[in-house]
Amino acid sequence: MMPVIYIPADSGAMALGAGRVARAFEEELFRRGIEAKFVRNGSRGLYFLEPMVEVETAAGRFAYGPVRAGDVPSLLDAGLLDGSDRHSLFLGETDKIPFLARQTRLTFARCGVIDPLSLDDYRAHGGLAGLEKAAALPPLEIVRIVTDSGLRGRGGAGFPTGIKWKTVHDAGADRKYIVCNADEGDSASFADRMIMEGDPFVLIEGMAIAAIATGAQKGFVYIRSEYPHAVAVMREAIRVATAGGVLGPSVLGSGHAFDIEVRVGAGAYVCGEETSLLNSLEGKRGVVRAKPPLPALEGLFGKPTVVNNVISLASVPIILDKGAAFYKDFGMGRSRGTIPIQIAGNVRRGGLFEAAFGLTLGEIVEDIAGGTASDRPIKAVQVGGPLGAYFPPALFDTPFDYEAFAAKDGLIGHAGITVFDDTADMLAMAKFAFSFCAIESCGKCTPCRIGAVRGAETLEKVEAGIRREENLALVAELCETMKFGSLCALGGFTPYPVMSAITHFPEDFAPRPRAEAAE
Numbered sequence: 001m002m003p004v005i006y007i008p009a010d011s012g013a014m015a016l017g018a019g020r021v022a023r024a025f026e027e028e029l030f031r032r033g034i035e036a037k038f039v040r041n042g043s044r045g046l047y048f049l050e051p052m053v054e055v056e057t058a059a060g061r062f063a064y065g066p067v068r069a070g071d072v073p074s075l076l077d078a079g080l081l082d083g084s085d086r087h088s089l090f091l092g093e094t095d096k097i098p099f100l101a102r103q104t105r106l107t108f109a110r111c112g113v114i115d116p117l118s119l120d121d122y123r124a125h126g127g128l129a130g131l132e133k134a135a136a137l138p139p140l141e142i143v144r145i146v147t148d149s150g151l152r153g154r155g156g157a158g159f160p161t162g163i164k165w166k167t168v169h170d171a172g173a174d175r176k177y178i179v180c181n182a183d184e185g186d187s188a189s190f191a192d193r194m195i196m197e198g199d200p201f202v203l204i205e206g207m208a209i210a211a212i213a214t215g216a217q218k219g220f221v222y223i224r225s226e227y228p229h230a231v232a233v234m235r236e237a238i239r240v241a242t243a244g245g246v247l248g249p250s251v252l253g254s255g256h257a258f259d260i261e262v263r264v265g266a267g268a269y270v271c272g273e274e275t276s277l278l279n280s281l282e283g284k285r286g287v288v289r290a291k292p293p294l295p296a297l298e299g300l301f302g303k304p305t306v307v308n309n310v311i312s313l314a315s316v317p318i319i320l321d322k323g324a325a326f327y328k329d330f331g332m333g334r335s336r337g338t339i340p341i342q343i344a345g346n347v348r349r350g351g352l353f354e355a356a357f358g359l360t361l362g363e364i365v366e367d368i369a370g371g372t373a374s375d376r377p378i379k380a381v382q383v384g385g386p387l388g389a390y391f392p393p394a395l396f397d398t399p400f401d402y403e404a405f406a407a408k409d410g411l412i413g414h415a416g417i418t419v420f421d422d423t424a425d426m427l428a429m430a431k432f433a434f435s436f437c438a439i440e441s442c443g444k445c446t447p448c449r450i451g452a453v454r455g456a457e458t459l460e461k462v463e464a465g466i467r468r469e470e471n472l473a474l475v476a477e478l479c480e481t482m483k484f485g486s487l488c489a490l491g492g493f494t495p496y497p498v499m500s501a502i503t504h505f506p507e508d509f510a511p512r513p514r515a516e517a518a519e
C-alpha cells in the first residue's frame with residue numbers, strides 16, 4: 001500500500017511551519033524515489049504539537065510532532081513511513097495521545113482526520129447521515145429533535161437553538177434566511193476557524209438541516225476578514241457540495257432548494273453581534289439594531305432569519321444522526337452536549353479540547369493544559385473572550401456550565417480561555433477592557449460610547465493614586481450603568497472583566513509604586 005502522509009493545512013499549523021514541512025517531505029521522498037500520497041488535513045487541535053505529521057499504516061495512524069522541515073530526513077531514516085517509534089518526535093497512535101484520548105469528540109469527530117474537501121471522505125466518516133434523516137422528516141419534527149437535544153447557541157448567549165428555529169419556522173414570509181456567524185472575534189477563540197478549515201461540510205450540512213427545518217432557501221456564512229484560509233476552504237466546499245447535490249435546487253434529492261454564499265466582514269468586533277452582522281451583510285455600517293424586532297422575525301432584509309454560530313450549526317448533524325437523547329446524555333444541568341474549549345494564553349498545552357460540559361476550570365487549566373508555559377503560578381483565567389470575567393484560582397472549582405459561571409459573575413461565551421501567570425497586572429487588564437470597548441463600540445448608545453472612555457480615564461487616575469477610593473467607587477457605579485443601560489452586550493458585559501479584576505485582585509488596585517507591582 002502506498003504510504004499516506006497527513007500534514008495539516010490549517011492556518012494555525014501553517015503559521016508554525018506546516019507548509020515548509022510538506023515541501024520538505026515532497027522533496028525528500030522524490031529524492032529517495034519513494035511515492036506517497038499526501039493529504040492536507042485540518043488540525044486535530046493539538047497546537048502545542050503542531051506541525052503534527054501523521055502516517056497511515058496497516059496498524060493505524062501514528063503521529064510525530066512538532067515537526068520542523070529539518071527533521072524530515074531523520075524521520076524518514078527512522079522509519080516514519082512504517083509508523084516506527086525510533087524517533088524522538090514519535091507521539092504514538094494519534095487517537096491515544098492523552099490530550100486527544102481524554103476528549104469527547106462529537107462536533108469535531110472528523111476534524112483533522114479527513115481530507116476537508118473530499119465529499120467521499122466526509123461520507124465515509126459518517127457525514128450526511130443527519131441531513132439524509134432530516135430530509136425525510138417533517139420540518140417541525142427536526143425542530144423538536146434540536147429542541148429536545150438541549151443544544152444552546154455556542155456563540156456566547158447560550159440561547160436554545162430549537163426555540164430560535166421554531167420562531168423562524170412559524171413566521172410567515174416569502175423568503176427566510178440562515179445566517180452563520182463566523183465572525184469569531186473573541187480572544188482565545190479558534191473553534192469556528194478550525195472546523196471551517198478542517199471539516200467544512202459539517203457546517204454546510206448543519207445549515208442545510210436548519211434550512212429544511214425553517215423553510216429557508218438561502219444561507220450566508222459571514223466570515224471575518226482575518227480568516228482568508230477559512231474563506232477559501234468554505235467557498236471551495238460550497239462549490240463541491242453544490243456539484244455533489246448537497247446544495248442546490250434539490251438538497252440530496254429532497255425537493256428542498258438551498259444555496260449558501262460566503263461573505264467576508266471588514267474587521268469589527270461588534271459585527272459579531274447578530275444585528276450588527278445583519279446590517280453589515282446588507283452592505284450597511286455595522287451598527288447594532290434595537291430589539292425587538294428579533295432577527296428570527298425581521299432579520300436579513302427584514303425577513304425571518306436564523307442567526308447561529310458555526311459550532312451551533314456544526315453540532316446539529318450528529319444530533320439528527322444519533323438522536324436528541326444521545327446528545328442530551330452528555331453535559332450537566334441545563335448545559336447539554338459537548339463544548340469545544342479553546343485553551344490559549346500562557347499555557348503549556350494550548351489547543352482545542354472538546355468535552356461534555358461539567359469539567360472544572362481547574363481541571364482544564366492545571367491538568368489538561370498543564371499549567372503555565374512560563375512555569376510560574378497561574379494568577380487569572382479569562383473565560384469567554386474580552387468581555388469575560390477574570391477568575392482567580394479560588395474559583396477553579398467552577399464547573400464549565402452556563403449557569404455555574406453566571407452564578408459567579410462570569411460567562412462561558414464562546415468557550416475561549418486565556419491563562420495569565422502571576423506577572424499579570426490586573427489594573428492594566430481592567431483598563432484594557434474599557435479601552436477595547438471604547439475602540440470597538442458601534443457608538444449607538446451612550447453608556448458604552450461615553451462610558452468606556454470615561455472608565456479608562458478613571459482607572460488611569462486610580463493607577464496614578466488620585467482619589468483612589470472615590471474613583472474606584474465611580475468605576476463600580478459606571479459599570480452598573482453600562483451593565484443595565486447598554487443596548488448590546490459589548491457595553492453590557494465590559495463590566496465583567498473590569499469588576500472581576502477589582503473584586504478578585506484588589507491588591508493590584510492598592511496604592512503602591514507600580515514598579516513593585518511588577519515584581
Ligand SMILES: Cc1cc2nc3c(=O)[nH]c(=O)nc-3n(C[C@H](O)[C@H](O)[C@H](O)COP(=O)(O)O)c2cc1C
Pocket residue numbers: 152153154155156157158159161181182183184185186269270271272273274275307308309310312313488489490
Ligand atoms: C459584541 C458582540 C460580539 C459577538 N461576537 C460573536 C461572534 O464573533 N460569533 C458569534 O457566533 N456570536 C457572537 N456574538 C453573539 C451573537 O450576537 C449571537 O448571539 C449569536 O450569533 C447567535 O448564535 P448562537 O445562538 O448559535 O450562539 C456576539 C455578541 C456581541 C454582543
Ligand code: SF4
Pocket residue numbers: 270288440441442443444445446448449486487488489490491492
Ligand atoms: S453597547 Fe456599545 S456596541 Fe452595543 S449598541 Fe451600545 S454603543 Fe453599540
